[in-house]
Amino acid sequence: MKLRRSMLFMPGNNPGMLQNAGILGADSVILDLEDAVALTEKDSARILVRNAIKTLRFYNSEIVVRVNPLSTEFGYEDVKEIAQVKPDAIMVPKATEEDIEGVDKILCEIEEKMGFEKGSIKLFPLIETAYGLENVYTIIEASKRVTGVLLGAEDLTNDLGIKRTKKGKEIFYARSKVATSCRALGVDAIDTPFTDLDDREAFIKDIKKAKSIGMTGKAAINPRQIDTIHDVFAPSEEEIEYAQRVLEKMEEAKRDGLGVFSLDGKMVDAPIINRAKTTIEKAKLAGLI
Amino acid sequence: MKILKPAKAGTYESNDIYIMIQPNDNGIKIELESIVMKQFGKRIEEVIKETLEKLEVKDAYVVAKDRGALDYTVSARVETAVKRAGVEK
Known part of the structure; x- marks a missing residue:
């Protein structure tokens, strides 16, 4: 399991920010070649990000590169150049099935040419x-x-031609749809960034809302958002304690030859046991136990 | 490879380097200004030369204004400037 609570966007044409990206504590850093880069600097950012991945250390942060949309003249060039230095992942904007298939094909070719592990x-x-x-x-x-x-x-x-608001009512359907599809296929669902850096209270509410719908992490646009995101997405003390008790009781029940057992007067079965295992695994990865 | 036209890359922001490259008739000529000239001037020149060599550029006049760029940035900005200069074999 890879912990992916926070994904921090870093502008791809800013050397100072790129060289600090790995020490900010984000689970993933997204080196951005798209919106953060002026149209006249696309070539420049692509080369800088390629060199950064090749030479800098990103410590425990996963390296993701957001390329330009594949419908633009820059998209596929970005993929071809960046894949050669083997980032952990490539982020494809405005993705369609065709885009994902197209990038997959190029990555297969590059992995073979460079001797990287396939996939x-x-x-x-x-x-x-x-x-x-x-x-x-x-x-x-x-x-x-x-x-x-x-x-x-x-x-x-x-x-959609609708207004984006701080409360985010208008994206309830989108969050639910993304979270459900991701859960169904066993991949992470990362929530949209929160852009008002000064409204911490609304930020916390926004993360909690995303988590309650089933999102597994959140994108950040500023390093100071990382700790708050981690706090909300980390399993709480009560959740950890309950999960530990579930697993202890499970061992006991196993010894007694029981399939289903009860804890605090409530029935415990496979979904609850699975959730307890995930909670413990997440807590371990986050260094909480 | 031959530099066909003047081109520039990079910025004057800190941690960056501003590179201007122009055609030249006889070899590589580098004019470097840096906020860390005493400590790293020689190294920055080396990286510029190595990058030009890797790109097979034999003749170029390079003006570089450094604001504390690391090697990866120096090399990236030189490569960008060379590519923008429209080199030919």
Whole structure:
């Protein structure tokens, strides 16, 4: 299990930020070649990010590169250049099934040419169009490389012709749809970034809302958002304690030859045991136990 | 490879380096300004030269204004400038 609570966006053409990306504590860093880079600097950022991956240390952070949309002249060039230095994953904006299949094919060729393990470069479709949202399930299925999905609410609400609000009522359906499809196919569901850096209270509410719907992590646009995201997504003390008790009781029941048992007067069966195991695993990865 | 036209890459931001490259008739000429000239001037020049060599550029006039760039940035900015300069074999 890879802990992917936070994914921090870093602008791809900023050397100072790139060289600090690995020490900020995010589970993943997204080196951005798309929105954070001016049209006239696309070539420059691509080369800088390639060199950064080749030479810098990112410590425990997973390295993800957001390429330009494949419908632009930059998209496939980004994939071809960046894949050669083997990032952990490539994020594909405004993803469609066709895009994911196209990138998968190029990655297969590059992995073979460079002698990388086949399928080792993962994919992250960015769901930020009405089409993408309605087809998120088949987009994930388009390649075995897909390891998670990022919901991009700014572009999505723009595509839907609706207003994006801080409370986020308008993206309830999108969050539910992405979370459900991701859970069904066993990949991570990463929530859209929260853009008001000064409203901490609303930020916490927003993360909790996403978590309650089934999202597994959240994108960040500023390093100071990371700790808050980790706090909310980490299993709470009560959850850990309950999970430990479930597993202890399970061992006891096994010894007694029981399939189903009760704890605190409530029946415990397979889904609860599985959840307890996941909670413990997450807590261990987060260094909480 | 031959530099066909002047080109530039990079910025004056800290941790970056601004590179201007122009055609030259006889070899590589580098003019470097750096905020860490005493400590790293020689190394920055080396990285510029190594990058040009890797790209098979034999003649070029390079003006570099460094704001504390690490090797990976120096090499990236030189490569970008060379590619923008429209080299030919």
